[in-house]
Amino acid sequence: TPTATVFPREAPRSAALFDRARAVTPGGVNSPVRAFRAVGGTPRFLTRGAGPLVTDADGREYVDLVNSWGALLHGHAEPTVVAAVREAASRGTTFGAPTTGELRLAEAITGRVPAVERVRLVGSGTEATMSAIRLARGATGRPVVVKFAGCYHGHVDALLASAGSGALTLGLPEQATEDTIVLPYNDLDAVRSTFERHGDRIACLITEAVPANMGVVPPRPGFNADLAALCREHGALFVVDEVITGFRSGPGGWCELEDVSPDLLTFGKAMGGGLPAAAFGGRAELMDRLAPDGPVYQAGTLSGNPLATAAGLAALRLADADFYARLDRVAAEVADAADAALTAAGVPHRVRRAGNLFSVFFTDADVPDHAAATAQDTDAYAVFFHAMLARGVYLPPSAFEAWFVSGALDAEALARVREALPAAAAAVST
Numbered sequence: 155t156p157t158a159t160v161f162p163r164e165a166p167r168s169a170a171l172f173d174r175a176r177a178v179t180p181g182g183v184n185s186p187v188r189a190f191r192a193v194g195g196t197p198r199f200l201t202r203g204a205g206p207l208v209t210d211a212d213g214r215e216y217v218d219l220v221n222s223w224g225a226l227l228h229g230h231a232e233p234t235v236v237a238a239v240r241e242a243a244s245r246g247t248t249f250g251a252p253t254t255g256e257l258r259l260a261e262a263i264t265g266r267v268p269a270v271e272r273v274r275l276v277g278s279g280t281e282a283t284m285s286a287i288r289l290a291r292g293a294t295g296r297p298v299v300v301k302f303a304g305c306y307h308g309h310v311d312a313l314l315a316s317a318g319s320g321a322l323t324l325g326l327p328e329q330a331t332e333d334t335i336v337l338p339y340n341d342l343d344a345v346r347s348t349f350e351r352h353g354d355r356i357a358c359l360i361t362e363a364v365p366a367n368m369g370v371v372p373p374r375p376g377f378n379a380d381l382a383a384l385c386r387e388h389g390a391l392f393v394v395d396e397v398i399t400g401f402r403s404g405p406g407g408w409c410e411l412e413d414v415s416p417d418l419l420t421f422g423k424a425m426g427g428g429l430p431a432a433a434f435g436g437r438a439e440l441m442d443r444l445a446p447d448g449p450v451y452q453a454g455t456l457s458g459n460p461l462a463t464a465a466g467l468a469a470l471r472l473a474d475a476d477f478y479a480r481l482d483r484v485a486a487e488v489a490d491a492a493d494a495a496l497t498a499a500g501v502p503h504r505v506r507r508a509g510n511l512f513s514v515f516f517t518d519a520d521v522p523d524h525a526a527a528t529a530q531d532t533d534a535y536a537v538f539f540h541a542m543l544a545r546g547v548y549l550p551p552s553a554f555e556a557w558f559v560s561g562a563l564d565a566e567a568l569a570r571v572r573e574a575l576p577a578a579a580a581a582v583s584t
């Protein structure tokens with residue numbers, strides 16, 4: 155069986171491509187985490203994907219537990235999504251004018267997410283959060299943005315301070331973040347005292363619905379609701395970043411599961427069905443402050459792109475209640491299997507999971523925030539990662555990322571993951 159194979163650490167074709175890439179692209183990649191810096195070794199150039207599997211340039215097949223960082227709800231090349239993209243492409247790839255695809259996707263979002271009355275489509279999660287905080291500043295006339303250490307909201311200057319995963323080592327000029335206050339996650343007292351001191355200058359507090367960019371650090375029960383209440387009390391807007399959780403944690407995202415009502419929400423990843431699409435939305439009265447109705451400018455040549463809206467709609471239509479129940483179940487199975495294998499091998503670890511979002515921390519302490527997340531043993535993760543890769547399982551190439559499952563993760567793929575885990579756990583313990 156393919157699972158009996160252990161791939162060598164060297165990947166000659168990927169290595170040659172990576173050499174070429176480094177000559178023309180900074181670090182050889184178009185997004186830093188892809189370079190494998192956090193785990194070492196050669197990043198795999200992927201040549202195709204089918205359902206739960208990806209294939210690299212050396213012809214090796216892996217069960218994919220990255221799923222384009224959560225963008226793929228249904229795995230690779232899902233036939234309905236591919237057909238929708240083909241059909242859209244045959245009618246023209248972009249117009250820069252209104253299309254019915256945008257309208258349908260906007261209706262799908264407002265229909266699914268109770269807190270979103272109006273939504274604006276953009277191209278990436280970064281644009282969505284950038285636009286949401288611009289709107290928050292415009293609507294409140296206040297400058298300050300409060301965020302949490304370890305929460306990533308895209309590469310927006312004001313939001314890159316202590317932004318988790320890839321941005322952990324990033325340098326920023328001071329003025330880029332001078333109106334940003336960074337607080338420890340899950341620490342309501344810190345939020346309360348910040349609002350008491352600076353409340354009248356705070357435009358918004360932005361948080362990930364479930365932080366998943368320092369590994370998965372679930373909110374304490376009631377934390378999001380308490381944040382919403384504090385914002386309301388001080389006239390600041392509560393902005394919840396659901397770029398990861400939106401349409402993945404459930405049809406209405408994470409906030410619907412917790413019955414929390416943000417003022418503004420951001421979406422990306424899953425809503426594009428694997429193509430570039432993102433969005434921000436909220437109450438009509440707020441969103442109507444955007445141009446052309448209002449003074450807050452925001453625009454995009456390829457926003458609401460016909461291929462992306464077709465893919466997004468097709469992906470959302472496939473995601474019914476049964477789908478989410480299954481996704482949560484599959485995630486729990488993978489998380490439990492990893493937990494069991496590491497426990498059996500005596501490896502200190504914590505598995506943290508919120509619905510179908512989870513990750514493994516190589517630590518024997520609790521992980522409520524960024525400080526605890528970064529105290530884990532990243533070298534252990536690198537060993538574990540490569541042992542899994544060698545056994546045909548593609549994990550996120552960093553300890554500070556969520557593992558993403560898709561609806562395409564079938565029994566056979568799951569069996570491969572289960573088979574790889576004990577040897578990878580053993581590799582860490584030696």
Ligand code: PLP
Nearest residue numbers: 278279280306307308397398422
């Ligand atoms: N917000 C969150 C919670 C994210 O995880 C990400 C990306 O990983 C972003 C925003 C930025 O999205 P994008 O990479 O599409 O710019």
